[in-house]
Amino acid sequence: MRLNHRALFVACVLSGLMLSAAGCRAGRRVTPGADPMLSVRTLIDAPEDFARRRVGSDDYSIPPYAKFLKGVRICLNPGHGGDAHKRGFKRGPTGVREAEINLRVAKYLREFLVVAGAEVLLTREDDIELSYEERAAIAADWNADLFLSLHHNAIDNKPQANYTTVWYHGDVDYRPSNLDLARYLCEGLLDGLRVPTITDVPLKSDLLMYEQGFAVLRHAKMTAALTESSFYTNPAEEQRLRDPAYNLREAYALFLALAKYALAGLPRAALVEPADAVIRGGATRLVFELDDGLRSRKAWGHERTMILRDSIAVRIDGERVAHRFDDDGERYTLVVNVPAGLAVGEHAVEVQFQNLNKNSVLNPHFEFLVE
Template structure:
């Protein structure tokens, strides 16, 4: 399933951009250049010559080390041939595909590079059919205070010695669906009293049925109104050796205006909006019988190994795909996927996303969420 997911992600963006079409790169609203990708082994690549043209910085080639470095808008990036990792300001990131060497020099995987560049810097990235849009985030990752004081949270990935149960049953894969909140934790409550925990469970059950109809094995972290500690949810996914973990939620704001659907993945938050969404969902920690924290300020553990998460790129792409699908099927505004420190996603050993389906604090969207037909639409869009 993981290999299938990676292939689907790359193909998805290949269809989105089209084969060998010109792509405009926008940075903070300004056209900084046009890229013309080449297709290598079915995937879209761009040359480092093109990157330098849009980035405007110097480049260097170390012949002995066979590495090429350049500066893009002040950020140093290093590539080497046949290596799937790029080093961005001293930190390695997985591009998903290897850098290639051909007659035009080094060729860089298009979507992998821009996805990585946005993750590694203070940019928000949006893909359009013929445009890549990069927008600066005022508060970069370096401004986030606090390091880990919860070292016991670190876990060693389990040995994947056996296939999961889905493989043995001839299924396409095993997906764990997590209906947010439950039991004594109602989650966010809408203007008319609708509880998030009820909406998430309804959508999760519809999603389970839809995925099972497509030959996936699906396990819910809860199938009734019960309270499940956040850490137990990810532990279940790990124990089952799941291929994907999807946590279903409803967003909320103190203001009634915010609206739309949004996908999240585990990463240091770059915006106050993302931090607020994570804080909202992490409140469940305070309701546990033996909470690991006394207040949410202790969750400023944004750890270095989050950035290096093996599945971060897959998760970020998955959150984008799901968000776009929900927006297309429901006409809810797509707010743009973001990374944040959601505790329920921490420690998962597979691509993992948290989907804020809509704003339950918005009267119009609260009403939308209560209708079974709309819950099914959301489930079908996620599937």
């Protein structure tokens, strides 16, 4: 439908353009995209195979230790999306959208991870809106080992600000493996992006921002962290973040970080007795088999204990309980005494430990039923 001049003039004003009335009268086409604060596709265009053609090249080589990512299930969550119609929302000074940066970095990161053998799921492939709960549920339903939310930072009235932060949920003890993931990611970003300034403690609790923390991290059921790699409100950084080569550099930094995290071993626990997690008939113990994330590699010295004994802590319903730890050179066994008189019903048990690289167990939380 053709707009008459009057309607066109109104459209000019509504879209917030500084076009003169003369411009309107000249019949200049006005679309919502003409307002940089409402525009989409705000990044420098890159061919579809931009990352794929570079992954594995000299500048973006796959290090041998990346093989330890094989089979690790990593859910990448590009922050925001579907929000271009909110004028100026999560945009840099010239209108570059954070949602687009996050998505491109996630897609490039996937290219690296897949080559290394990791299994990867993105919470969104397109410019769509998802709630925080939906994002966390996508990761949980897919049974992700790691959940990584990718963001870039913003601050009002402080265009000079530009530094890297990585965020974990809650207090430091909430889930120790979150700190491992966050620490590796942070070191990777500091080395890879070399953003010119630094905040002196770049690992941050999300409780600093909100009373309940970030919803996406609070709802995460697995090891999770959130990166704020740099500030798109910094004019120079905004321009770098439009550039596919810089997005690839960030993705590579995150990839190397995840590979080093995997190299250090991703410990896990499994409840083996009672196998159905039901305590009945006067039974008094739970038995876990621990995996240090390293022994199965059968490297020289793998029979030696690679779990730090003093790092082992077991809690039932939040209270520390006694345990016995055994290592026969093949298997680690953790026997937990269930306190007498535990009420009939559901109970939570948390098993914490670290391997020799001080990586904490990925899955410390279990439930059992007392009949």
